[in-house]
Amino acid sequence: AFKGNMALFDARARDKARELSAYRDQRYNGSLRDQEMQLKYSTTLYVGNLSYFTREEQVYELFGRAGDVRRVIMGLDRFKKTPCGFCFVEYYTRDDAESAIRCVNGTRLDDRVIRTDWDAGFIEGRQYGRGKHGGQVRDEYRKDFDPGRGGWNKIVSTRS
Amino acid sequence: AMSYRQDRRRPAEDDSEVDAKRRRAPESQSELEKRVVDLIMHIGDKPGATSLESNLEKLVTLLEGELEKIGGRIIDTIMECAKNLPDKLTIYSTLVGLLNAKNYNFGGEIVEKLVAELQETLEKEGHRHAVNLVTFICDLANCRVLSLTSVVEFLEGLLEAASEDDIPQVRSDWFIYAVLRSLPWIAAELKEKKAEELENVLGGIEQYMQQRNRTHIRMLQVWTGSTHEQEEYLDCLHEQIKLLSGANWQEKHIARMYIAFDAVLGDALQHNLPTLAPPVHKPDVSAYPLPHVVFRLFDYADCPEDGPVLPGAHSIERHLIDEELGWIIDLNEMNRKDCAEALLAYTHRTAVPLPYVVLETIFGRVFALPDSPQPRIFYGALLIELCRLQPNTFPQVLAQAAELLYDRSHEMQPVCLDRFVDWFSYHLSNFQYRWSWTDWNDCLEADVLDNKFILAREVLEKCMRFSYYERICEILPETHERVRPAKPDIIFPMDDEEHPERARSRHFHALFQEKLSAEAMTEELRVQDEKGEGAEFDAEAFAVFFAVLLKLAAKSFSHNFAALTRYHRTLKVVVANSPLMQQTLLNTLYGCWRNNAQMILILVDKLLKMQVLDCGVVIDWMFGDGKDEHSRQWLWELLNNSLEKLGKHVAKSKLDLAALRDAKEKRVKKEAEVKKDEDGEEMKEEEDQEMDDATADADMELMTKEAEVAALAERLKRIFIDVFMKFASVLTERVLAQGDGAEKTLWFTFMQGRMRQIFLTHESLVREYVPTLEQELFSRPEVDKRAVEVFKEFVALRA
Numbered sequence: 027a028f029k030g031n032m033a034l035f036d037a038r039a040r041d042k043a044r045e046l047s048a049y050r051d052q053r054y055n056g057s058l059r060d061q062e063m064q065l066k067y068s069t070t071l072y073v074g075n076l077s078y079f080t081r082e083e084q085v086y087e088l089f090g091r092a093g094d095v096r097r098v099i100m101g102l103d104r105f106k107k108t109p110c111g112f113c114f115v116e117y118y119t120r121d122d123a124e125s126a127i128r129c130v131n132g133t134r135l136d137d138r139v140i141r142t143d144w145d146a147g148f149i150e151g152r153q154y155g156r157g158k159h160g161g162q163v164r165d166e167y168r169k170d171f172d173p174g175r176g177g178w179n180k181i182v183s184t185r186s
Numbered sequence: 187a188m189s190y191r192q193d194r195r196r197p198a199e200d201d202s203e204v205d206a207k208r209r210r211a212p213e214s215q216s217e218l219e220k221r222v223v224d225l226i227m228h229i230g231d232k233p234g235a236t237s238l239e240s241n242l243e244k245l246v247t248l249l250e251g252e253l254e255k256i257g258g259r260i261i262d263t264i265m266e267c268a269k270n271l272p273d274k275l276t277i278y279s280t281l282v283g284l285l286n287a288k289n290y291n292f293g294g295e296i297v298e299k300l301v302a303e304l305q306e307t308l309e310k311e312g313h314r315h316a317v318n319l320v321t322f323i324c325d326l327a328n329c330r331v332l333s334l335t336s337v338v339e340f341l342e343g344l345l346e347a348a349s350e351d352d353i354p355q356v357r358s359d360w361f362i363y364a365v366l367r368s369l370p371w372i373a374a375e376l377k378e379k380k381a382e383e384l385e386n387v388l389g390g391i392e393q394y395m396q397q398r399n400r401t402h403i404r405m406l407q408v409w410t411g412s413t414h415e416q417e418e419y420l421d422c423l424h425e426q427i428k429l430l431s432g433a434n435w436q437e438k439h440i441a442r443m444y445i446a447f448d449a450v451l452g453d454a455l456q457h458n459l460p461t462l463a464p465p466v467h468k469p470d471v472s473a474y475p476l477p478h479v480v481f482r483l484f485d486y487a488d489c490p491e492d493g494p495v496l497p498g499a500h501s502i503e504r505h506l507i508d509e510e511l512g513w514i515i516d517l518n519e520m521n522r523k524d525c526a527e528a529l530l531a532y533t534h535r536t537a538v539p540l541p542y543v544v545l546e547t548i549f550g551r552v553f554a555l556p557d558s559p560q561p562r563i564f565y566g567a568l569l570i571e572l573c574r575l576q577p578n579t580f581p582q583v584l585a586q587a588a589e590l591l592y593d594r595s596h597e598m599q600p601v602c603l604d605r606f607v608d609w610f611s612y613h614l615s616n617f618q619y620r621w622s623w624t625d626w627n628d629c630l631e632a633d634v635l636d637n638k639f640i641l642a643r644e645v646l647e648k649c650m651r652f653s654y655y656e657r658i659c660e661i662l663p664e665t666h667e668r669v670r671p672a673k674p675d676i677i678f679p680m681d682d683e684e685h686p687e688r689a690r691s692r693h694f695h696a697l698f699q700e701k702l703s704a705e706a707m708t709e710e711l712r713v714q715d716e717k718g719e720g721a722e723f724d725a726e727a728f729a730v731f732f733a734v735l736l737k738l739a740a741k742s743f744s745h746n747f748a749a750l751t752r753y754h755r756t757l758k759v760v761v762a763n764s765p766l767m768q769q770t771l772l773n774t775l776y777g778c779w780r781n782n783a784q785m786i787l788i789l790v791d792k793l794l795k796m797q798v799l800d801c802g803v804v805i806d807w808m809f810g811d812g813k814d815e816h817s818r819q820w821l822w823e824l825l826n827n828s829l830e831k832l833g834k835h836v837a838k839s840k841l842d843l844a845a846l847r848d849a850k851e852k853r854v855k856k857e858a859e860v861k862k863d864e865d866g867e868e869m870k871e872e873e874d875q876e877m878d879d880a881t882a883d884a885d886m887e888l889m890t891k892e893a894e895v896a897a898l899a900e901r902l903k904r905i906f907i908d909v910f911m912k913f914a915s916v917l918t919e920r921v922l923a924q925g926d927g928a929e930k931t932l933w934f935t936f937m938q939g940r941m942r943q944i945f946l947t948h949e950s951l952v953r954e955y956v957p958t959l960e961q962e963l964f965s966r967p968e969v970d971k972r973a974v975e976v977f978k979e980f981v982a983l984r985a
Binding site: 034035037038040041042043081082083084086087088091092094097098099100125128129130133134135136137 | 223227263266267269270516517518519520521522524561562563564566567570608612615616618648651652653654742743744747784788791
């Protein structure tokens with residue numbers, strides 16, 4: 027039997043689903059190590075680059091293809107309480123969540139390429155955007171015109 | 187003084203690592219191993235400046251010098267490559283041949299380890315890997331490592347194992363398959379030098395194939411019916427081998443590397459193969475691979491005229507290509523990007539119409555029965571990736587495939603049609619729903635149970651779920667109104683002034699606005715009957731209550747969940763123990779949301795999880811009258827999801843039980859040790875008592891859990907048996923009511939198909955219920971024989 031730490035033909039060797047991105051929640055209540063530990067075992071995904079018009083039901087349909095979804099929490103503008111382009115998807119099992127990272131990340135929802143990332147877990151309050159104008163921080167500064175996310179970035183669009 | 191030139195010397199820029207390098211420091215053993223493993227793994231991967239033959243020679247020269255130090259690692263690596271890379275098999279057998287020519291003892295070592303590895307792989311039920319090893323062993327005779335005589339004995343040994351008494355067909359099938367599959371490599375050589383032995387082997391196989399049972403095939407076919415019959419895998423391979431034999435074993439697929447080294451290899455001494463002792467059959471373990479059906483979608487006429495020709499269905503090339511592509515997918519199943527790249531880099535990519543064979547392999551897996559080897563969303567994502575990497579070829583061929591599947595949908599098994607719907611809607615959602623819907627116009631006139639109509643309608647509904655109603659109206663031509671999904675809004679007739687329950691609905695509406703507590707709400711639903719007779723709660727009132735709840739929560743799933751959570755206790759008390767109330771709930775839910783299947787599925791799922799609804803009642807409701815939904819996919823999703831949910835619950839409970847048992851074992855061991863440690867001294871009475879108490883508690887917990895799991899498992903079993911009884915009676919009644927010809931109707935075929943779906947979707951559970959199903963249901967004379975047929979197909983799967 028092949029011994030050694032090089033599992034030559036293990037499909038897992040090519041698996042990127044367990045990798046962590048560079049993002050860490052700056053408001054996480056705990057040490058960096060705690061956060062990384064939670065990310066390692068998490069069954070919750072952050073989903074980004076949604077259109078403001080994408081509804082919960084659409085998220086269920088797409089992410090439901092990767093496994094049983096426990097719940098979806100839509101990200102909201104903290105002033106207007108309307109969707110601001112992100113959400114959390116909670117699965118019951120880690121396997122299903124990994125499947126979503128492998129198969130849903132980088133594909134389209136509402137014709138937009140969406141991005142998934144591990145999340146340490148939903149806590150009340152985390153559904154609100156942290157940008158100055160109530161939405162996501164990235165919408166404060168982005169350079170492009172995005173009709174699915176209110177057009178120009180917040181600084182420009184609130185000026186006019 | 188130091189030479190100026192020495193100071194300026196840079197490390198050599200070598201083009202091939204195989205060349206001896208000047209090194210700053212001697213390479214450590216582990217570094218050497220890593221380098222060698224890498225070289226062996228990747229030999230032949232990329233076409234480079236040097237030929238494969240030349241690279242092989244260099245590799246052999248390198249390895250030859252290191253046999254003493256890392257010989258074991260070299261052998262292990264070669265074996266792993268032989269097991270996992272069937273398209274490169276001859277490269278590795280040639281490598282072994284060349285090593286054997288240089289070092290006879292090393293060759294002998296490899297041979298010994300190979301048989302041991304095959305033995306172990308079979309013991310561990312690695313049947314697919316074992317087949318590759320069998321072929322590798324055969325090919326070693328081509329490389330003059332093994333004597334042809336011992337390979338003949340090896341093959342005969344496998345045939346003998348197949349003819350053992352009292353073994354299931356799935357076991358003997360494997361041995362026959364291993365031999366058949368290896369013949370393309372070795373048969374030409376056998377024909378030349380051991381013609382009679384080869385004839386005997388072929389004759390033995392022919393005999394086996396003739397007596398073989400084929401009852402299981404229908405259950406595994408994607409299309410049931412005569413127009414697109416698919417062959418069972420062993421039948422197909424047998425035909426392919428017969429055709430190849432007729433062509434004198436000439437084929438164009440296998441790259442016989444050893445021919446270039448004929449002179450060197452011809453001088454080598456050969457070994458004899460140690461005997462393989464196949465592992466003993468264990469009756470409990472259903473560990474043999476299930477049979478499967480060969481999926482074919484394209485033939486040569488579908489491919490472009492100016493490109494490579496698609497090999498015929500009975501050509502051995504077709505079989506080998508399918509297998510090799512399958513291995514690539516399996517090795518890359520965790521990374522769709524790597525997978526797509528590896529498929530596009532397939533060794534024989536220029537010799538075959540690559541998009542066609544790749545798509546055929548992928549769709550074969552989408553439709554594989556009982557289940558796909560990978561999660562089906564992986565195939566969808568993989569296809570999108572392939573379209574991204576080759577935007578000028580793949581999308582068009584994919585569209586061709588979808589057209590063909592639509593055209594042939596007529597006799598597709600319902601479970602496969604469901605999967606096509608799921609895949610196609612998912613795929614379209616990534617491509618703006620661009621499709622020539624007008625091409626699909628025969629579905630407009632078709633019967634409600636015609637698969638084309640079902641396909642179009644279900645795809646559009648799922649597309650709507652990915653997007654929204656207005657979007658579907660945009661992309662669908664007006665002519666196609668018949669297949670357009672309904673607007674998924676709530677139906678709430680009680681808003682009408684004339685409705686008899688309007689007053690009551692307004693009453694509950696007000697209570698909800700007041701945020702009435704769950705307890706108070708429960709009282710609202712209690713029957714105002716002082717005598718204490720009759721039902722405790724008012725079903726009619728409950729129906730109104732629940733409808734109003736749904737209306738107020740209609741905005742989103744989250745609103746619904748919040749409402750159900752808020753009134754969880756009400757639902758538990760009023761509904762959970764009353765099948766009548768559960769039916770009322772389901773009827774109300776259906777009445778409000780019958781235009782939104784997604785909502786029904788989500789809510790029932792939630793209510794099952796909340797243990798407000800009972801799986802058995804949901805199934806009863808599902809089979810009940812009053813809904814005209816049996817042709818709808820969601821109804822069967824509901825059934826199978828509920829069964830799956832309960833199955834998972836039972837599985838989880840069993841795991842918890844196993845954990846408790848483990849804990850007990852550890853405790854007992856520890857106790858024994860502690861008591862030993864005391865060295866005859868008496869434990870303090872207190873400690874002793876504490877330990878006994880803890881043990882008693884834990885034992886109690888274990889016993890309770892055991893009872894709970896046993897009850898759950900029994901309940902699951904009864905629910906499955908009940909489902910099959912319902913199918914059997916529905917089919918039997920139809921035949922009794924409509925007489926001859928009833929079994930040929932669309933309705934009947936459809937229902938039979940849905941029955942097959944239960945067997946296939948829950949195969950691992952249902953196979954344990956086979957004896958009971960036989961005894962209680964399928965041996966009864968009144969059951970229609972076509973229902974019994976389906977059962978027999980299932981039993982034959984592992985017989």
